[in-house]
Amino acid sequence: MENKKPLISIITINYNNAEITGDFLESLRYVDYDSIEVIVVDNASKVNPTEILKNIYPAVNIILSKKNLGFAGGNNLGIKAAKGDFLFFVNNDTVLTANIFEGLLEIFEKYPDAGVVSPKFHYYDSPGTIEFAGYNKVNNFTARNSMVGCKSKDYGQYDEIKVTNYAHGGAMMVPRKVIEEVGLMPELYFLYYEEFDWCEQIKRKGYKVYYQYKSLIYHKESMSVGKKSILKTFYLNRNRILFMRRNVKGLSFLGFVFYYTFITIPKNTITFIYKREPKHLKAFWKGYLWNLSNYNIKKLDSCAA
Numbered sequence: 001m002e003n004k005k006p007l008i009s010i011i012t013i014n015y016n017n018a019e020i021t022g023d024f025l026e027s028l029r030y031v032d033y034d035s036i037e038v039i040v041v042d043n044a045s046k047v048n049p050t051e052i053l054k055n056i057y058p059a060v061n062i063i064l065s066k067k068n069l070g071f072a073g074g075n076n077l078g079i080k081a082a083k084g085d086f087l088f089f090v091n092n093d094t095v096l097t098a099n100i101f102e103g104l105l106e107i108f109e110k111y112p113d114a115g116v117v118s119p120k121f122h123y124y125d126s127p128g129t130i131e132f133a134g135y136n137k138v139n140n141f142t143a144r145n146s147m148v149g150c151k152s153k154d155y156g157q158y159d160e161i162k163v164t165n166y167a168h169g170g171a172m173m174v175p176r177k178v179i180e181e182v183g184l185m186p187e188l189y190f191l192y193y194e195e196f197d198w199c200e201q202i203k204r205k206g207y208k209v210y211y212q213y214k215s216l217i218y219h220k221e222s223m224s225v226g227k228k229s230i231l232k233t234f235y236l237n238r239n240r241i242l243f244m245r246r247n248v249k250g251l252s253f254l255g256f257v258f259y260y261t262f263i264t265i266p267k268n269t270i271t272f273i274y275k276r277e278p279k280h281l282k283a284f285w286k287g288y289l290w291n292l293s294n295y296n297i298k299k300l301d302s303c304a305a
Helices: 018-030 050-056 070-081 100-110 176-182 194-204 230-247 250-274 278-293 297-303
Strands: 008-014 036-043 061-065 086-090 094-096 114-123 126-132 162-164 171-175 208-219
Touching: 008 018, 008 070, 018 036, 018 050, 018 094, 036 070, 050 061, 061 070, 070 086, 070 194, 086 100, 086 176, 100 114, 100 171, 100 208, 114 176, 114 194, 126 208, 171 176, 176 194, 194 208, 194 230, 230 250, 230 278, 250 278
Parallel strands: 008 036, 008 086, 036 061, 114 208
Antiparallel strands: 086 171, 094 208, 114 126, 114 171, 162 208
16 A cells, blocks of 8 residues: 655745745646645735635635744744644745655655755756755854855756755755754744754754755745845844854854954945945944844843744
């Protein structure tokens, strides 16, 4: 007798972008795996997207949040409603491919230490061009990192299953049992770096993060906040510091403080002034000052529990 397929809960966030979310739901028609439930968490959009999304995918479970909870908070609402054995967190600006779930599930079948897995990413507007084939580690000095293979043509050069440093927040599968052990996504980030922090928590529990080349997803990239967003400037800078505070200790952290103080702050300040972008300059400094104001790291840790 054939084993029953595990239920996968697909969780995505909508924020004033029902048309994009609708395109994502349309792509589910091409997915071969049928043991799924689909959850859309609406982060307090100006217009209720229920009718639009139900017309496209009638079985969708739409959760309407009364306020914008950010990426982690919205996904946590989805987690609480999910019934699946595996939870698949995915951006609404993506398009799924037919065999995406079989490849991801294979990781958990073959590797008992797997805590989270992400598929290979191609750019939606440039099929055949890689966005993500794994993540390099965040540098303890600069707090910067990069995606493996980003913007390179896909010739199969990254076609091997491998352990990587972080999952891609745009598409990652996590078993329910891992979430029950590790806890929910840290909501204090709101936007950006939360998946890195969550991966660090997962790894501290003894699990590993995997990249699965057999599963492919197409990404439209930065549809929710825009590629040149003031919101993005604020949260990327604020959370870059916050991530280091929560995950890097000792001399490594002091090295980061030195680099940030004498390299990052002067460089970004001069750049925004030169480009005549006062709003981005203000957002950058606001992110930095937030960390000075919220100096109690133990309190921040308890907020993420």
